Amino acid sequence: MAEDVAARLAEVVGAAHLLSGDAVPEDYAHDEELTGEPRRPGYVAKPATAEEVAGLLRVATEHGVPVTARGSGTGLSGAARPRPDGLLVSFERMNAVLEVDTGNHVAVVQPGVTLSELDARTAEAGLQYTVYPGELSASVGGNVGSNAGGMRAVRYGVTRHNVLGLQAVLGTGEIIRTGGRITKISSGYDLTQLIIGSEGTLALVTEVIVRLHPRLAHGATVLAPFTDLDRVLAAVPRIVASGLAPTILEYIDNLTMAAITHTAQLALGVPDEVREASQSYLVVGMENRDADRLHADIEVLGELLGELGAADVYVLDGGSARKLIEAREKAFWTAKAAGADDVIDVVVPRSAMAQFLGAARAAGHRREAGVIGCGHAGDGNVHLAIFCKDPDVRRELLHEIFAEGVELGGAISGEHGIGRAKREHFLELEDPVKIELMRRIKRSFDPVGILNPGVLLT
Amino acid sequence: MAEDVAARLAEVVGAAHLLSGDAVPEDYAHDEELTGEPRRPGYVAKPATAEEVAGLLRVATEHGVPVTARGSGTGLSGAARPRPDGLLVSFERMNAVLEVDTGNHVAVVQPGVTLSELDARTAEAGLQYTVYPGELSASVGGNVGSNAGGMRAVRYGVTRHNVLGLQAVLGTGEIIRTGGRITKISSGYDLTQLIIGSEGTLALVTEVIVRLHPRLAHGATVLAPFTDLDRVLAAVPRIVASGLAPTILEYIDNLTMAAITHTAQLALGVPDEVREASQSYLVVGMENRDADRLHADIEVLGELLGELGAADVYVLDGGSARKLIEAREKAFWTAKAAGADDVIDVVVPRSAMAQFLGAARAAGHRREAGVIGCGHAGDGNVHLAIFCKDPDVRRELLHEIFAEGVELGGAISGEHGIGRAKREHFLELEDPVKIELMRRIKRSFDPVGILNPGVLLT
Numbered sequence: 023m024a025e026d027v028a029a030r031l032a033e034v035v036g037a038a039h040l041l042s043g044d045a046v047p048e049d050y051a052h053d054e055e056l057t058g059e060p061r062r063p064g065y066v067a068k069p070a071t072a073e074e075v076a077g078l079l080r081v082a083t084e085h086g087v088p089v090t091a092r093g094s095g096t097g098l099s100g101a102a103r104p105r106p107d108g109l110l111v112s113f114e115r116m117n118a119v120l121e122v123d124t125g126n127h128v129a130v131v132q133p134g135v136t137l138s139e140l141d142a143r144t145a146e147a148g149l150q151y152t153v154y155p156g157e158l159s160a161s162v163g164g165n166v167g168s169n170a171g172g173m174r175a176v177r178y179g180v181t182r183h184n185v186l187g188l189q190a191v192l193g194t195g196e197i198i199r200t201g202g203r204i205t206k207i208s209s210g211y212d213l214t215q216l217i218i219g220s221e222g223t224l225a226l227v228t229e230v231i232v233r234l235h236p237r238l239a240h241g242a243t244v245l246a247p248f249t250d251l252d253r254v255l256a257a258v259p260r261i262v263a264s265g266l267a268p269t270i271l272e273y274i275d276n277l278t279m280a281a282i283t284h285t286a287q288l289a290l291g292v293p294d295e296v297r298e299a300s301q302s303y304l305v306v307g308m309e310n311r312d313a314d315r316l317h318a319d320i321e322v323l324g325e326l327l328g329e330l331g332a333a334d335v336y337v338l339d340g341g342s343a344r345k346l347i348e349a350r351e352k353a354f355w356t357a358k359a360a361g362a363d364d365v366i367d368v369v370v371p372r373s374a375m376a377q378f379l380g381a382a383r384a385a386g387h388r389r390e391a392g393v394i395g396c397g398h399a400g401d402g403n404v405h406l407a408i409f410c411k412d413p414d415v416r417r418e419l420l421h422e423i424f425a426e427g428v429e430l431g432g433a434i435s436g437e438h439g440i441g442r443a444k445r446e447h448f449l450e451l452e453d454p455v456k457i458e459l460m461r462r463i464k465r466s467f468d469p470v471g472i473l474n475p476g477v478l479l480t
Numbered sequence: 481m482a483e484d485v486a487a488r489l490a491e492v493v494g495a496a497h498l499l500s501g502d503a504v505p506e507d508y509a510h511d512e513e514l515t516g517e518p519r520r521p522g523y524v525a526k527p528a529t530a531e532e533v534a535g536l537l538r539v540a541t542e543h544g545v546p547v548t549a550r551g552s553g554t555g556l557s558g559a560a561r562p563r564p565d566g567l568l569v570s571f572e573r574m575n576a577v578l579e580v581d582t583g584n585h586v587a588v589v590q591p592g593v594t595l596s597e598l599d600a601r602t603a604e605a606g607l608q609y610t611v612y613p614g615e616l617s618a619s620v621g622g623n624v625g626s627n628a629g630g631m632r633a634v635r636y637g638v639t640r641h642n643v644l645g646l647q648a649v650l651g652t653g654e655i656i657r658t659g660g661r662i663t664k665i666s667s668g669y670d671l672t673q674l675i676i677g678s679e680g681t682l683a684l685v686t687e688v689i690v691r692l693h694p695r696l697a698h699g700a701t702v703l704a705p706f707t708d709l710d711r712v713l714a715a716v717p718r719i720v721a722s723g724l725a726p727t728i729l730e731y732i733d734n735l736t737m738a739a740i741t742h743t744a745q746l747a748l749g750v751p752d753e754v755r756e757a758s759q760s761y762l763v764v765g766m767e768n769r770d771a772d773r774l775h776a777d778i779e780v781l782g783e784l785l786g787e788l789g790a791a792d793v794y795v796l797d798g799g800s801a802r803k804l805i806e807a808r809e810k811a812f813w814t815a816k817a818a819g820a821d822d823v824i825d826v827v828v829p830r831s832a833m834a835q836f837l838g839a840a841r842a843a844g845h846r847r848e849a850g851v852i853g854c855g856h857a858g859d860g861n862v863h864l865a866i867f868c869k870d871p872d873v874r875r876e877l878l879h880e881i882f883a884e885g886v887e888l889g890g891a892i893s894g895e896h897g898i899g900r901a902k903r904e905h906f907l908e909l910e911d912p913v914k915i916e917l918m919r920r921i922k923r924s925f926d927p928v929g930i931l932n933p934g935v936l937l938t
């Protein structure tokens with residue numbers, strides 16, 4: 023039976039592009055979720071076209087094989103972790119930038135293209151795809167799957183705001199195209215938006231039209247230490263309201279700052295006494311097409327930060343600015359190396375961040391668990407590393423933190439997704455009416471339920 | 481039976497808020513669609529709460545009564561035109577601004593609030609809801625229904641990009657809340673985005689969280705006549721690429737310009753010889769929080785327009801700028817008064833506008849029909865008034881124009897919606913696989929099919 027399936031799948035993609043059994047490398051058994059056990063899939067197929075993807079789904083339907091899509095496997099929710107009896111569809115061969123269309127400010131790409139490759143290609147045209155999750159080996163298809171965000175979302179929005187159209191294969195094996203090289207459309211339900219963030223449970227994406235923005239020639243990074251965390255969080259809405267439109271607006275707590283600068287061997291020029299008195303930092307990235315305007319804005323920002331209670335304000339030079347941003351991007355690896363037991367990314371209304379963080383830290387404190395982190399403060403998106411070995415206590419702690427976030431009008435995940443890792447919490451905390459509605463919507467795309475079972479809903 | 485239904489509906493909203501039979505004023509029999517015959521609904525109910533809306537839907541389900549939602553009835557697609565046997569749910573009593581939340585830059589509103597009311601309320605806080613369709617008596621619920629756009633969409637996006645959360649009642653009578661006071665979320669399917677643009681066919685919206693932006697203190701409007709239409713359209717992508725980020729980027733053809741300035745009795749200071757040689761105009765709105773930057777940008781824009789072939793460049797003074805924008809907003813009324821037989825708003829990739837317009841005008845020419853207009857050029861959204869009395873010829877002409885738009889990678893409607901007016905064309909031109917998928921999605925929300933039958937899909 024398994025051999026029969028393997029033979030059928032190999033017929034679709036060619037024997038060279040189908041792995042099964044022990045021939046499947048360990049890397050395909052997981053994504054970057056910290057808590058899930060790696061699970062080698064029954065089969066890995068590497069299709070080259072949408073038609074091949076459709077062929078794979080037809081075989082999977084016929085044999086009842088669960089299907090998991092995989093981009094680069096850098097996701098943090100376990101949504102690309104396959105089932106042992108399942109088929110992993112890896113998009114690594116569908117990795118071309120098909121077109122950079124400067125007239126319409128879009129790029130047309132295959133889903134497996136990495137962000138670094140797309141960044142290089144758009145740079146040639148003076149344009150950029152502005153979704154920058156910390157990990158540039160991630161794929162555009164993975165961005166679509168998780169509705170990825172990253173540091174620049176405060177200015178440019180998340181994946182949802184930067185994807186204009188898709189080609190996708192439904193669970194039924196039917197191929198559709200949605201949206202286009204257009205920024206607005208009012209002609210039927212928005213299937214593009216519905217598929218974005220669906221974590222491979224509605225359709226497999228085989229082509230993506232992404233929106234591009236001009237690259238701005240001049241940039242600077244400002245670092246402001248604050249003596250207390252509440253003040254840094256209270257500063258955030260004021261900076262957003264200022265109209266300075268930062269491209270980056272991050273908070274980093276002192277433990278996280280110590281860890282990431284230590285790992286990166288990065289000296290930021292903050293004097294010892296300021297550093298020792300600082301509970302938290304704000305990192306503000308500014309960009310402008312005009313150097314004079316940039317400098318004028320940085321001055322306004324500096325004054326504003328002073329008024330808002332910053333202990334000091336540092337305009338970092340190019341080298342250390344880049345290194346600090348890179349160190350922030352690698353915060354996940356630092357947390358992992360430090361032994362973090364989980365990493366979460368609750369989103370709450372910007373003005374509720376202080377209350378949320380206070381509650382989350384208190385919940386950790388009561389259980390002698392570490393709750394430290396940083397976050398896309400401009401978006402109210404708080405990234406916390408959880409240090410708590412006992413899985414039952416951790417479960418309870420996470421539940422309390424997620425419930426607090428939801429209670430404050432937020433959601434369990436701002437950008438990483440629910441996946442396998444947070445599914446149980448999601449099903450407990452989300453309105454059952456909406457869960458049932460989402461299940462019906464899923465059946466509209468995937469009547470037999472072959473797409474990523476165990477993720478999000480089921 | 482009808483009396484029984486009326487009694488049941490009156491129980492839900494109170495007798496004072498239920499009209500039926502001859503007591504229904506004519507205004508409820510139509511929206512602003514040019515082609516459809518007015519049809520007085522069986523009942524008009526004016527609920528005050530989400531619970532009352534749910535109660536109405538339960539009665540409607542029980543008695544198989546089709547339900548149409550109505551905001552202000554300014555829509556152009558016939559989507560708020562009720563069925564003679566149906567219930568019109570008017571949101572005129574649910575018209576409060578519940579909160580302007582400056583910390584999170586959002587407003588929480590009831591769906592029946594008009595754009596002018598919301599504009600006044602947000603102005604007090606120095607903020608703005610940036611969706612400005614030409615008609616400010618329109619409601620926010622209607623914006624959500626049609627995914628309205630308007631002139632400022634080139635900078636701020638359409639309704640879809642400015643609505644963060646909803647309260648809505650499904651066809652089943654269940655009440656849900658989606659999204660929140662947050663700009664990103666990756667926790668399940670995006671129901672907010674799915675409901676936006678669904679023209680009252682999936683759910684009735686009972687509360688809306690809209691995103692607000694800072695009001696910019698300084699603004700100017702630039703008018704540039706061009707001797708040929710292709711050149712004006714070719715200029716558009718260049719202006720978008722310039723990074724000047726205009727708030728308005730409209731093209732207006734010479735006939736339309738003559739008509740709207742005549743109606744508004746507006747003298748723009750364009751000398752006769754320039755006006756006579758001009759085929760088309762570009763109107764560019766610029767705003768900035770800083771007056772010096774605004775002026776510098778206008779200078780750059782002026783030079784760029786010169787390079788791109790503008791016959792001349794006029795920076796309009798405040799009074800005539802405002803009047804020109806108002807006249808452009810009223811283009812629909814001007815077209816209607818001039819006897820236009822239909823008004824359409826095809827969207828195509830920005831770089832394909834010239835080709836699209838050429839084909840549309842040629843298609844009109846072959847049938848001795850008038851095809852003139854203006855459009856949100858920055859978005860590739862072309863608004864055309866169609867002068868063609870014979871309904872069969874007109875149908876054929878529209879079909880050809882829509883097919884051309886779709887062929888070029890666009891869609892039948894960029895912001896007005898499909899409604900009743902364009903449904904037949906939509907069903908003919910859209911991929912049947914997507915139509916069937918949308919029908920299944922609709923059934924997930926509205927299993928019995930009471931919500932706006934005859935609109936969009938069915």
Ligand SMILES: Cc1cc2nc3c(=O)[nH]c(=O)nc-3n(C[C@H](O)[C@H](O)[C@H](O)COP(=O)(O)OP(=O)(O)OC[C@H]3O[C@@H](n4cnc5c(N)ncnc54)[C@H](O)[C@@H]3O)c2cc1C
Nearest residue numbers: 093094095096097101156161163164165167171221222227
């Ligand atoms: C160091 C580090 C930092 C990170 N920082 C951020 C951050 O700041 N912001 C952020 O949002 N994320 C961040 N991430 C998470 C991750 O990079 C993003 O979620 C990214 O979008 C995943 O891309 P991927 O190609 O690795 O996807 P994968 O992990 O392969 O897959 C992610 C999801 O998308 C689905 N999928 C993949 N391809 C397709 C397809 N073609 N069709 C349908 N579904 C598909 C998968 O099934 C899965 O559900 C970080 C990760 C790391 C390791």
Ligand SMILES: Cc1cc2nc3c(=O)[nH]c(=O)nc-3n(C[C@H](O)[C@H](O)[C@H](O)COP(=O)(O)OP(=O)(O)OC[C@H]3O[C@@H](n4cnc5c(N)ncnc54)[C@H](O)[C@@H]3O)c2cc1C
Nearest residue numbers: 551552553554555559613614619621622623625629680685
């Ligand atoms: C002069 C003029 C200029 C215009 N210019 C533009 C323009 O530039 N751009 C643009 O996009 N539009 C434009 N329009 C069209 C119109 O103003 C917009 O579509 C507006 O959003 C309609 O709002 P309304 O309250 O009048 O909606 P209605 O006409 O009452 O309804 C529109 C749709 O929304 C649904 N709906 C209404 N309320 C709800 C609710 N609470 N829950 C669920 N569904 C609901 C209705 O069923 C219908 O499908 C213009 C119209 C006119 C008359």
